Amino acid sequence: MADVDVTQMLRAFSGGDAEAAARVLPHVYDELHRIALARLRSERDDATLAPLDLVHEAYLRLVRVTEVTWQDRAHFFALASGTMRRILVDRARRRGAAKRGDGARPDTLHEDAIAGAASHADELLALDAALDALALRSPRQARVVECRYFAGLTFEETAEALGVSVRTAKEDWRLAKAWLYLAMR
Amino acid sequence: MLPPDRWPDVERLFRTVLDAEADEAARLLADADADVAAEVQALLAAEHEADTFFGRPPHLGNADEVEDDLPRGTRLGPWEVAEELGRGGMGTVYRARRADGAYAQDVAVKVVHRGMDSAQIVRRFQQERTLLATLAHEGVARLIDGGVAGDGRPYLVMELVEGQPLTAYADARRLTVEARIRLFLDVCAAVSHAHQRLVVHRDLKPSNILVTDGDVRPHVKLLDFGIARLLTSSGDGEALTLPELRLFTPRYAAPEQATGAPVTTATDVYSLGAVLFELLVGEALRLAPGQTMPERASAVLRTMPRPDAEAVAHARATSPARLERMLRGDLDAVCHLALRPEPHARYPSVEALADDLRRHLTGLPVRARGNTRRYLVASFVRRHRWPVAVAAGASIAVLAATAAVAVQNRRIAHERDRAEEVATVLENVFLRIDPGGQAEGGASTRDLLDRGAEETAQMADTEAKAHLLDVVARVYRALGDHNRALPRHEQAVRLYTALRGRDAPETLAAEHHLAYLLTALGRTDEAEAMYRRVLEVRRRTGDPTGLVESTSDLADLYLDTRRLAEARALIAEGLAVLERHPNAGPPSLEGPIARAGFLYQQALIEQQEGRLDDAVARFHEALNLYRAHRGPNHIYTAAVETKLASLLLEQGNGAAAGPLLEHARSVQERAWGPSHPWVYAVYNTQATQAIQAGDRDSAQALYDRIRARAEAAGDTLWAARAKRQAAQLRR
Numbered sequence: 001m002a003d004v005d006v007t008q009m010l011r012a013f014s015g016g017d018a019e020a021a022a023r024v025l026p027h028v029y030d031e032l033h034r035i036a037l038a039r040l041r042s043e044r045d046d047a048t049l050a051p052l053d054l055v056h057e058a059y060l061r062l063v064r065v066t067e068v069t070w071q072d073r074a075h076f077f078a079l080a081s082g083t084m085r086r087i088l089v090d091r092a093r094r095r096g097a098a099k100r101g102d103g104a105r106p107d108t109l110h111e112d113a114i115a116g117a118a119s120h121a122d123e124l125l126a127l128d129a130a131l132d133a134l135a136l137r138s139p140r141q142a143r144v145v146e147c148r149y150f151a152g153l154t155f156e157e158t159a160e161a162l163g164v165s166v167r168t169a170k171e172d173w174r175l176a177k178a179w180l181y182l183a184m185r
Numbered sequence: 186m187l188p189p190d191r192w193p194d195v196e197r198l199f200r201t202v203l204d205a206e207a208d209e210a211a212r213l214l215a216d217a218d219a220d221v222a223a224e225v226q227a228l229l230a231a232e233h234e235a236d237t238f239f240g241r242p243p244h245l246g247n248a249d250e251v252e253d254d255l256p257r258g259t260r261l262g263p264w265e266v267a268e269e270l271g272r273g274g275m276g277t278v279y280r281a282r283r284a285d286g287a288y289a290q291d292v293a294v295k296v297v298h299r300g301m302d303s304a305q306i307v308r309r310f311q312q313e314r315t316l317l318a319t320l321a322h323e324g325v326a327r328l329i330d331g332g333v334a335g336d337g338r339p340y341l342v343m344e345l346v347e348g349q350p351l352t353a354y355a356d357a358r359r360l361t362v363e364a365r366i367r368l369f370l371d372v373c374a375a376v377s378h379a380h381q382r383l384v385v386h387r388d389l390k391p392s393n394i395l396v397t398d399g400d401v402r403p404h405v406k407l408l409d410f411g412i413a414r415l416l417t418s419s420g421d422g423e424a425l426t427l428p429e430l431r432l433f434t435p436r437y438a439a440p441e442q443a444t445g446a447p448v449t450t451a452t453d454v455y456s457l458g459a460v461l462f463e464l465l466v467g468e469a470l471r472l473a474p475g476q477t478m479p480e481r482a483s484a485v486l487r488t489m490p491r492p493d494a495e496a497v498a499h500a501r502a503t504s505p506a507r508l509e510r511m512l513r514g515d516l517d518a519v520c521h522l523a524l525r526p527e528p529h530a531r532y533p534s535v536e537a538l539a540d541d542l543r544r545h546l547t548g549l550p551v552r553a554r555g556n557t558r559r560y561l562v563a564s565f566v567r568r569h570r571w572p573v574a575v576a577a578g579a580s581i582a583v584l585a586a587t588a589a590v591a592v593q594n595r596r597i598a599h600e601r602d603r604a605e606e607v608a609t610v611l612e613n614v615f616l617r618i619d620p621g622g623q624a625e626g627g628a629s630t631r632d633l634l635d636r637g638a639e640e641t642a643q644m645a646d647t648e649a650k651a652h653l654l655d656v657v658a659r660v661y662r663a664l665g666d667h668n669r670a671l672p673r674h675e676q677a678v679r680l681y682t683a684l685r686g687r688d689a690p691e692t693l694a695a696e697h698h699l700a701y702l703l704t705a706l707g708r709t710d711e712a713e714a715m716y717r718r719v720l721e722v723r724r725r726t727g728d729p730t731g732l733v734e735s736t737s738d739l740a741d742l743y744l745d746t747r748r749l750a751e752a753r754a755l756i757a758e759g760l761a762v763l764e765r766h767p768n769a770g771p772p773s774l775e776g777p778i779a780r781a782g783f784l785y786q787q788a789l790i791e792q793q794e795g796r797l798d799d800a801v802a803r804f805h806e807a808l809n810l811y812r813a814h815r816g817p818n819h820i821y822t823a824a825v826e827t828k829l830a831s832l833l834l835e836q837g838n839g840a841a842a843g844p845l846l847e848h849a850r851s852v853q854e855r856a857w858g859p860s861h862p863w864v865y866a867v868y869n870t871q872a873t874q875a876i877q878a879g880d881r882d883s884a885q886a887l888y889d890r891i892r893a894r895a896e897a898a899g900d901t902l903w904a905a906r907a908k909r910q911a912a913q914l915r916r
Contacts, residue, residue, distance in 0.1 A: 056471070060438070066526075088243050124243060137192035149239055175199050178228040181235035183186060 006062040014075040021079060028076075029083045031058040036087055055080045055151045071160050074153065078143070078161030081151030088150070089128045092121035123184075130183040134176060141176040144169055187224050194221045199228060255279060255296060261340050262332045263287070264294055280345065292329055293345040295409075297338055317410065319382050324375025326408045346406045348395030352463055354403065355396075356500045362511045365464050365501070366542050368396065369457075371405040373539035376457065379410055380450045380535055381812060386410050387448055389456035390437040391463060436469050440478075440526045451528035454535055458523025462486070465512055467497040470524075479524040486517040515545045518553035529855060536816035638673070648691070651680035655695045662702050671706070674699040690728065693719045697734060704742055713742060729769035732762045733779050740786050749790050756783045756790075781810035785825065788832075797836050804829040820863065823852035831870050839874050846871050860898035865891045865907075872910070885914055 006024055013020035035057050059076055068076075135142035143162055147153040153161065159169040187195060198217050202210045202225060214222045255277070259266040265284040269277060270293060281294040317328045330342035349357065351372070355365050372394055376386060386393075386407065393408045439455035442448060462470045462482050470482055494505040501508055519541050525531045532538040532553075541551045638657045644650040658673035678699055681692040697719050703712035716739040723731040736759035743752035760783050762769055763776070770779035788803035808829060811822040826849040830842035850867045858864075868887045875883035888911035895903035 060440070136189045138196065150243065171200055171203060174203070174232065175196060175228065177235040177239045178231045179186075181231050181238055182227060 007064045007067050010063060010068060010072050010076050013079075014069075014072045025079060025083060027062060028058060028080050029086070031062055032080060032083055033087055035061075036091070055084060070157075074157035074160040077151045077153050077157060078147050081146040081149075081153065082143075084150040085128070085131070085146055088124055092124040092128075126184045127180065130180045133183055134180060137179075138172075138176075140164070141172045144172040145176050145180065148173055187220060191221065194218065195224050195228075198222065198225045202229070255334075259334075260284060261294060261296070261334050261342075262330070264292065264330070264342060266294065267291070281342070288329075291345045293326075293343045294340050295343065296334060296340045317384065320379055320384060320410055322375050322378040324371055324405050324407055325379060325410050326406050328410075343408070344406075346395045346397070346408060348397040348404075348406060350391040351394040351396055351405070351460065352391040352467075355464060356467070358403075359500055359502045361502050362465065362508070362516075363546060366546060368403055368405060369461055369464060370539050370542055371403075372407065372460070373457065373535050373542075375405065375407050376453055377535045377539065377816075380453070381817065384410060385448060385450055386453050386456070387442070388437075389453055389460060391460060394460065436471070439528070441528055446528075449528060450534060451531050454523055454531045454538055455525075455528075457535060457538060458482075458520050458531075461523065462520050465516060465520075467493070467500060477526060479521040479526075482520045482524055483517050486512045486520060515551045515554065519545065519551055522553040533818035533852070533855065534816040537818070540816070638669070646680055646684075648681070648684055651677050651684065651691070651695070654680065655698060658702070659698060662705070667702060667706055670702055674702055688722045688726075690726075690731070693722055693731065697731075697738070701738060704738075704745075709742060709746060713739070716742065729762050729766035730771060730775070733759055733770040733775075736762070737774075737779065737782055737786070740783075744786060744789055747793075749793060752786065753790055756787050759783050777810045777814040781807045781814070781825075784810070785828075792832060797832065800832055801829070801836070804832060817848075818852050818855070820852060823849040823867075824863065827867050827870055831873070834870070834873055834877060837877065839877050842870075842874055846874060860894045860900070862900070862903060865895060865900075865903050869907075869910075876914070881914055885911060888914065 006027055009020040009024045013024065032054060035054050055077055058080060059073065063073075063076060131142050131145060134145070140162060144158055147158040147161060148155075155166050155169045155173070158173075159166040162169065164172075194217075198213065198221055202213055205213055214226060217225075255261075255266050255269075257267060261281065263283055263285055264281040267280040267282065269279050271278050277296055279294045279296065280291050282288070282291050320327070326346050327344040328341065329344060331340060333339050348354070351368070354360075355368065360368065376389070379386065386409070388409060389407075395406050395408060396403050397406070398404070437456040437459040439448075439452045440446075442452060459470045462485075466485055468485070470478065470485075494508070498505040498508040503511070519538070522541075523531055523538055532541070537552070541553055545551050638661075641650060641653045641657055644653070654673045654677035658670045658677060661667075661670035661673065674695070677695045678692065681689065681695050685691055696715055700712040700715035700719070703709070703715070716735060720732070720735040720739060723735055736755040740752045740755040740759070743749070743755065760780065763780050763783070768776040770776055774782065784803050784807040788800045788807065791797075791800035791803060804825065808822065808825045811819065811825055815822050826845040830845040830849070833839075833842040833845070846867055850864070850871065853861065853864045853867055868891050872884040872887040875881070875887065888907045892904050892907035892911065895901075895907060
């Protein structure tokens with residue numbers, strides 16, 4: 001972990017080196033996962049976390065913030081957004097499995113907490129499937145949703161990371177979230 | 186829904202309709218392919234509900250690894266576990282009590298999560314326990330005990346605090362902004378206490394700051410002091426390499442915690458800034474694109490009109506507009522300075538942060554805003570709530586005059602005290618604008634003052650004029666312009682004597698100020714006579730503040746003229762006054778600071794009498810007071826350190842002098858920049874230390890450095906002196 005310089009690679013990536021992303025992503029995933037677990041432990045009954053918090057924490061841990069521009073930061077957050085989605089979905093799957101009793105031991109938490117978590121989990125899994133379906137129609141619009149929803153990026157950051165205008169990012173977001181909502185229903 | 190190959194049509198129509206006016210949109214939809222139009226209409230209709238769904242952040246889930254639970258009744262050493270109270274990133278907290286009843290109260294036991302490096306943590310724990318045990322402050326939850334559980338996990342036993350997190354408490358009781366700041370000052374006091382004992386919290390956040398209702402006012406208690414360090418550092422102070430063990434809460438963590446740079450008291454300053462921000466605006470500080478944290482904080486503080494402004498203002502018992510006015514300006518600047526990314530650019534200490542907030546509460550200019558003239562005037566006007574016309578070009582002195590007149594007309598003792606404060610502020614302001622008494626940017630400052638002085642001369646002979654003459658004279662004196670100061674001091678004394686009588690407190694104060702100037706002019710006999718007369722009257726009337734002022738300044742005069750016995754008697758008298766009236770003393774030199782001043786004088790006497798051990802002890806006493814009440818990184822604290830260090834060198838104790846000098850140097854350099862006489866003075870003493878240690882090369886380097894900087898800054902006096910010393914060294 002220490003031998004990978006995320007800052008360097010991030011700069012390479014936002015400078016156009018697409019390969020760099022492949023080298024960075026595993027570390028982003030590990031870091032986000034670790035942080036997510038730590039947070040879950042600490043927020044006993046309500047782990048409703050702004051995803052931006054997690055991504056931001058990973059960012060602070062992995063990147064030497066004084067050496068990068070805000071554009072680099074946007075690229076990092078955009079990379080992290082897909083990862084964040086995977087982590088959330090992985091966790092939701094496991095939770096779903098636990099609820100159905102697929103080998104997981106019962107939780108000691110309150111019943112309604114389980115029910116609440118499960119409904120959140122179902123929602124997330126539905127969103128994940130809908131996002132895959134949207135990506136068949138427009139990969140870019142799916143990415144806009146990832147950036148906005150899973151990494152909390154602003155329109156400006158999203159636009160920068162995806163190389164589109166802010167206006168396009170805004171329209172994509174309106175279109176995509178309406179479509180996703182219908183698709184999940 | 187339509188299949189993917191129809192998406193371009195859907196997308197195109199959706200975008201066109203978004204741009205169109207209502208009737209145009211209807212036409213577009215009517216003209217389009219029916220399937221596509223139906224999907225676009227469905228999408229438009231779903232927007233609102235979609236917003237609701239996507240407006241909620243995704244849910245991370247609940248902890249499904251609850252593997253380290255301790256059942257009720259588990260024994261941890263002498264402690265018996267009751268119910269779980271909560272869990273944090275590093276451990277789970279349980280309520281517990283002594284199984285043998287030897288300790289009546291319930292305690293909180295924190296058991297660290299499995300998988301931490303127990304051996305290392307336990308070893309660390311042994312080392313740190315003594316240190317943490319020294320934290321005896323009502324604002325800090327006490328560490329009671331600790332040990333290792335049966336399964337090898339270390340645990341900590343702490344005072345159980347059942348309160349509400351700071352922000353929740355403040356909101357629940359609808360505390361005003363001022364009440365919030367007062368509560369926050371209690372937090373600062375507790376943190377400052379720990380810093381003086383070299384304990385850094387490292388994880389300050391609202392949930393670690395609990396508040397309970399007290400009899401008179403809310404009571405603040407900080408949890409987990411130093412615990413983060415306990416659990417994250419190895420014995421030799423290095424951070425552990427396991428990333429999980431770099432524990433902090435990102436929202437409140439300083440940048441150096443994220444980068445792994447050394448954690449210092451400045452780290453807590455940053456976290457306190459983040460907590461203050463949240464306490465004020467009701468939302469946690471988050472990074473936004475293109476902005477640094479301090480910029481982000483300012484942006485939010487300046488633009489309070491937000492969707493939830495009504496609710497936020499309501500929780501602070503005010504209106505959104507008023508709240509916006511309250512947060513903008515001082516508090517914005519305070520947060521900004523506390524949240525600087527570079528540790529050295531923040532407030533030098535928690536005490537300094539607290540001090541600025543106290544200044545804000547009393548309406549004094551906050552240091553965070555620097556000393557731009559416009560701000561000082563604005564602050565001055567705000568502080569004095571009577572209407573003051575701020576005409577363009579109105580001078581500070583004219584404003585002071587207006588203020589003074591209003592005060593005098595009202596004849597309210599309380600307001601008069603405030604007028605005295607005005608003078609002190611102005612004096613400090615001018616000193617700060619022009620610290621070395623030299624003319625950098627001095628022209629405009631001087632302009633203002635000169636104009637103010639002229640206008641004062643035109644005034645009718647009233648008490649207001651006398652007061653203002655005294656103020657203007659003190660400012661001139663502070664600027665080093667003794668020629669202009671002297672006649673005005675004399676006039677002030679004459680005028681007060683005529684209007685109020687010879688022994689009135691105002692007359693005595695003015696006369697004392699005149700004596701002070703005469704000392705600086707070397708006219709010590711006249712000064713002494715005046716000091717003495719004022720002192721006699723003050724002894725008769727028993728005015729503690731006046732007595733502290735008289736004894737200390739007259740003792741200074743005697744010290745300068747080597748009349749040590751007389752100085753000693755006055756110091757004893759002053760200290761005795763402070764015993765009876767612990768807070769007596771002139772503004773900004775009162776109470777403990779006044780006491781520190783007397784101790785300092787006493788040390789000088791002992792030094793001159795050759796009682797070096799006594800002098801060292803006395804300097805230490807003074808130094809501790811300065812550290813506690815001015816802050817460890819205050820320039821005066823550093824000045825005392827330098828003085829003490831030279832004395833230690835005189836005793837041949839270079840080892841003790843070294844760290845003091847190093848600290849003093851960093852403080853002075855931070856305060857004044859590299860080129861300032863106070864910085865040179867420290868270097869100079871460090872050179873002495875090097876010579877004593879037989880390290881002529883270092884001494885040479887230090888002299889060269891002084892010389893280079895002084896030459897560059899045009900300070901010929903210091904340059905010549907350093908050159909001379911370096912030459913002597915080579916001989």
